[in-house]
Amino acid sequence: MNDYLLYGIIALVVIIILAFIFLKVIKNKQPKQIKAGDIPVDINMIIDAVGGKVNLKETVASSSKVTFFVNNDSLVDLEKLKALGASGIVQTTNKVSAIFGKYSKEISNMINDE
Incomplete structure (x- = not known):
């Protein structure tokens, strides 16, 4: 009976240690926040490429x-957007979608803040 109690305690300690390690690894794997200085494109040039602030209603990022x-x-x-780093562009009526990769959300936020 004492052996089962000892095995249970050891198993519980091992589970707690593994859970702690797992949570630490998950916490460290969260994506790094991108800052304005990390973006390799000038936001004002993107605004100019879409026709300026007066032509731009809003932006949405995925x-x-x-x-x-x-x-x-x-x-x-469209050519200016491609030159600024857009790897793909789709234009429909009153809407232009441009692929800027991992910088897309920050680009959208900065343009909407302007």
């Missing part, structure tokens, strides 16, 4: 793309 809602499609310069 994990890898920024969607620009614009007033006038003809003011958007």
